[in-house]
Amino acid sequence: xxxxxxxxxxxxxxxxxxxxxxxxxxxxxxxxxxxxxxxxxxxxxxxxxxxxxxxxxxxxxxxxxxxxxxxxxxxxxxxxxxxxxxxxxxxxxxxxxxxxxxxxxxxxxxxxxxxxxxxxxxxxxxxxxxxxxxxxxxxxxxxxxxxxxxxxxxxxxxxxxxxxxxxxxxxxxxxxxxxxxxxxxxxxxxxxxxxxxxxxxxxxxxxxxxxxxxxxxxxxxxxxxxxxxxxxxxxxxxxxxxxxxxxxxxxxxxxxxxxxxxxxxxxxxxxxxxxxxxxxxxxxxxxxxxxxxxxxxxxxxxxxxxxxxxxxxxxxxxxxxxxxxxxxxxxxxxxxxxxxxxxxxxxxxxxxxxxxxxxxxxxxxxxxxxxxxxxxxxxxxxxxxxxxxxxxx
Numbered sequence: 001x002x003x004x005x006x007x008x009x010x011x012x013x014x015x016x017x018x019x020x021x022x023x024x025x026x027x028x029x030x031x032x033x034x035x036x037x038x039x040x041x042x043x044x045x046x047x048x049x050x051x052x053x054x055x056x057x058x059x060x061x062x063x064x065x066x067x068x069x070x071x072x073x074x075x076x077x078x079x080x081x082x083x084x085x086x087x088x089x090x091x092x093x094x095x096x097x098x099x100x101x102x103x104x105x106x107x108x109x110x111x112x113x114x115x116x117x118x119x120x121x122x123x124x125x126x127x128x129x130x131x132x133x134x135x136x137x138x139x140x141x142x143x144x145x146x147x148x149x150x151x152x153x154x155x156x157x158x159x160x161x162x163x164x165x166x167x168x169x170x171x172x173x174x175x176x177x178x179x180x181x182x183x184x185x186x187x188x189x190x191x192x193x194x195x196x197x198x199x200x201x202x203x204x205x206x207x208x209x210x211x212x213x214x215x216x217x218x219x220x221x222x223x224x225x226x227x228x229x230x231x232x233x234x235x236x237x238x239x240x241x242x243x244x245x246x247x248x249x250x251x252x253x254x255x256x257x258x259x260x261x262x263x264x265x266x267x268x269x270x271x272x273x274x275x276x277x278x279x280x281x282x283x284x285x286x287x288x289x290x291x292x293x294x295x296x297x298x299x300x301x302x303x304x305x306x307x308x309x310x311x312x313x314x315x316x317x318x319x320x321x322x323x324x325x326x327x328x329x330x331x332x333x334x335x336x337x338x339x340x341x342x343x344x345x346x347x348x349x350x351x352x353x354x355x356x357x358x359x360x361x362x363x364x365x366x367x368x369x370x371x372x373x374x375x376x377x378x379x380x381x382x383x384x385x386x387x388x389x390x391x392x393x
Contacts, residue, residue, distance in 0.1 A: 001380050002078065003038055004373040006030035011369040015362035022085065029081035032090075034303065035167060036097050037074030040132075042311050043175045044070065047108060047125065049318070050182055055114045059107040066107075070100045091143045098136040105129035120193040124178030127202055131170025138163030154216065161212035168302050170205060176310055177201075183317070187254060188247040200236035204229035211279050230277045237273055241266065254317060257328065261313050264335060268305035268342075272298075293352050297345035304338045312379070322383055330379030337372040344368060 010026050012018055048063050073093040080090035108129060112122050141159040145152070177198075184191050207229035210218055214226070252259060275298060278284050312331060315321045344365050351358045 001373070001376040003030060003034045004369070004376045006033070008366070008369045008373050011362070011366040015366045021082070025082055025085045028085055028090075029078050032081055032094070033074055033078040036070065036077060039172060039303070039307060039311070040097075040101075041067065041071055041074065042315075043172070044104060046179060046311075046314070047175065049320070050121065050125075050179070051108070051111050054119070055111060059111060062103070062107050066100050066104050070097055070104075073097045073100070086143065086147065091147070094139060094143070098133070098139065101129075101132050101136070105133055119182070120195075120198075121178040121182040123195075123198050123202075124174050124181060127198075127205075128171050128174035128178060131166045131174060131205075135163050135166030135171065138166065158213050158216065162209060164299070165209045165212055168299075168307065169208065172302075172307050174201075176307065176314075179314055183314075184244075187252055188244065191243065191247045194239075194243065197236050197240045200232045204232040204236075208233065208276070211276055214279070214282060227280045230273075230280050234273050234277055237270065241270075257332075258313055258317055261309065261331070261335060264339075265306055265310045265313065268301060268309070272301055272306060275301075293345055293349035297342060297349050300338075300345060301342055305342060309335060309338060321379075324382055326378055326382035330375045330377075330382060332375075333378065334372060334375035337368055337375055340368045341365070341372065 006026055006029060009018075009021065010023065010030065013021070013023050013026070044063075044067055048060075048067075052060075073096045076093035077090055077097075080087065080093060084090070109126055112125065115122065138159045138161075142156070142163065144150075145156050145159070181193065207222075207225045210222060210226045211230060214223070218226070254262075312321070312334070316323065316327070316331065321327055344361065348358055348361050348365075351361075
């Protein structure tokens with residue numbers, strides 16, 4: 001809800017007169033809190049939920065301390081970035097979250113070693129936690145650029161995309177896929193695990209980073225590897241969807257609404273992979289990364305339509321979100337808002353190719369941001385009468 005509120009504030013400043021707050025500071029607070037306070041925090045909790053059901057003992061006190069520390073830092077970054085942007089305080093909080101990520105990975109990977117039987121989620125989770133740590137290299141270089149004054153646009157973009165790639169394509173996507181594999185057999189009992197899907201995604205992950213920096217004129221040999229990586233991810237996803245379809249039955253252990261919502265997430269992820277593949281064409285890549293609305297549309301496609309909707313639905317399916325009419329309404333309105341947000345950003349991005357400004361587009365995006373915020377307020381209100389213990393039980 002806080003992330004949504006900052007989104008509304010940014011959209012209002014773009015569409016209307018509002019002299020208060022620095023737009024760049026709001027954007028930095030919005031993005032850092034979305035990553036640390038919403039997605040990373042939620043993934044940490046869901047990973048612990050996974051371990052709790054697998055082994056009787058673990059590093060639960062340490063996990064609690066790490067999660068509290070991460071959340072304190074997330075709120076610290078929210079306030080410090082909002083007030084002053086990049087500075088010693090915001091960078092310190094950011095650095096502490098990286099230390100938290102290292103300790104969390106250490107404890108969690110050690111707990112995974114205690115599993116008595118093979119679990120297909122393990123490989124996804126290990127890779128995800130390593131990608132989370134590696135992404136910090138981009139963060140440190142960004143902090144150096146912002147504080148030293150040695151600004152270089154190309155290195156700035158390369159390090160920003162490095163961080164984003166290892167976060168949303170690495171830590172976020174790989175963790176979500178691990179969560180999918182942890183529950184898929186309870187939904188599709190006849191589903192058989194295949195390591196091919198993970199292997200294809202893993203070996204193509206690092207080369208896929210260079211899809212974000214094709215403007216850097218990379219060597220032709222590396223470009224060929226990047227194209228192959230993009231194709232491998234599409235092939236892996238098609239194989240996975242095919243296997244899911246093959247095992248679908250009329251008695252899926254999920255409410256119809258949740259099934260349709262998961263279909264929305266799968267469709268959004270399919271679009272993401274196809275856009276990734278399309279960006280291997282140099283002309284398209286230059287167009288995409290040369291226009292800010294396209295970049296924003298793509299990032300929101302991944303972070304909202306794929307990651308955020310998935311996490312809400314996953315928690316709903318585990319009954320970690322208490323289900324009532326208000327929560328269902330909030331989820332439905334949120335998904336509608338995400339779809340409209342992507343639609344309007346896509347229209348704005350396509351129009352920007354010809355440098356055409358679509359009338360009332362900024363105002364329309366402001367209204368959509370309000371729809372998203374209203375949905376999140378409803379979702380929060382739907383949970384206020386129930387304690388955390390009741391929801392976890």
